[in-house]
Amino acid sequence: MTNVLMEQALRDFLDGSSWVRGLTTAQMDRVRHDVTARAYPNGATVLAAGTPSNQWLGVVDGMLKVETMSVDGKSATFAGVPAGAWLGEGAVLKGELRPYNVVAIRDSVVATMPRTTFLWLLAESHPFALWIIQQLNARLGYYVALVQSFRLNDTTKQVAYCLAELFNQDLYPTVRRQVSISQEEIGRLSGVSRTIANRALRELHDRGVIRMGYGTIEVVDMSALNQLAHGA
DNA sequence: ACATTAACGATGA
């Protein structure tokens, strides 16, 4: 993507971010000035664990994941983050070193807001603070339901839950029915091997819930997927 | 039982 196209994509992305609508004109001007965009190829580390939390990130295009690495090199994926979402406010708020890696799992464009701008907005804008609260609350809800799903459900339903949440409007406001993610990453996100992820996805396909493409999954029946995700 | 890892070939971009 050329720089000009990327700047245009960044403007569109900001205009489409719901928290921007609550800002004053002056606040918006500063945001537009301070937020920058950068492209990352598939597999690239956007932010490494252990580095200072100096930025809030927005996924303009593509897909990121949040993961930790254990000492023996194994990794656990906590979240898949599709285009339209913002992430990283937790570490910025705590002022800690980043606890997780943020990695591109597709060719991606990522927007960066400096920590100082983020904290300024949080102090200046009540609507922004409310938006952040609802975002944190939506994440909490995700993880509570995740524990429930893993305690009570078989692997196919675990995969269904993780897949369904990629379309959660509270977590990821951009409305889509298709997501660009490999079965390998679906497995990591769901805590199962690629073999099992593949079997679960084919089961969902055979039930007419999704369609599978090369590196993509399209939801055909969202309500059926959500029902399976919650134990049906 | 049921999941994982490693591996293979096939195929899409």
Next chain:
DNA sequence: TCATCGTTAATGT
């Protein structure tokens, strides 16, 4: 050419 997918056989819990 490389990523991704579908499948299988051996192995682990």
